[in-house]
Amino acid sequence: MAADHQVMMLNKGTDGSTMVFEPAFLSIEVGDTVTFVPTDKSHNAETIKGMTPSADATFKGKINEEFSYTFDVAGVYGYKCLPHLPMGMVGLIQVGGDSSNLEALKAVKVPPKAAARFEELYTQLQ
Numbered sequence: 001m002a003a004d005h006q007v008m009m010l011n012k013g014t015d016g017s018t019m020v021f022e023p024a025f026l027s028i029e030v031g032d033t034v035t036f037v038p039t040d041k042s043h044n045a046e047t048i049k050g051m052t053p054s055a056d057a058t059f060k061g062k063i064n065e066e067f068s069y070t071f072d073v074a075g076v077y078g079y080k081c082l083p084h085l086p087m088g089m090v091g092l093i094q095v096g097g098d099s100s101n102l103e104a105l106k107a108v109k110v111p112p113k114a115a116a117r118f119e120e121l122y123t124q125l126q
């Protein structure tokens with residue numbers, strides 16, 4: 001049974017940090033869907049180039065729109081809110097317990113606040 005997970009796009013997270021996806025880390029199964037919910041305005045969710053298991057496995061939601069994506073390829077996905085990437089608005093999704101493309105993610109340059117959040121998110125990989 002494929003599951004449907006929800007990620008909220010928030011100006012302020014429950015821990016008080018600003019411009020966040022919540023939860024920022026998800027571990028899901030192949031075939032599961034994630035729905036990004038525009039709880040607050042001015043956010044989107046889109047994969048970061050080089051931070052997906054394959055060049056085809058990408059997604060891009062529109063600003064202020066609820067957006068769903070079904071993950072058919074195992075591996076780790078790094079994604080961002082385009083307007084708030086410099087403020088560290090990023091998230092990480094692990095699919096099928098696979099982290100074989102992690103080194104590729106770590107090689108991608110992102111702004112310092114985003115890099116710091118990714119470092120924290122990488123510690124949650126299973």
Ligand SMILES: [Cu+2]
Binds near residue numbers: 043044081082
């Ligand atoms: Cu945002």
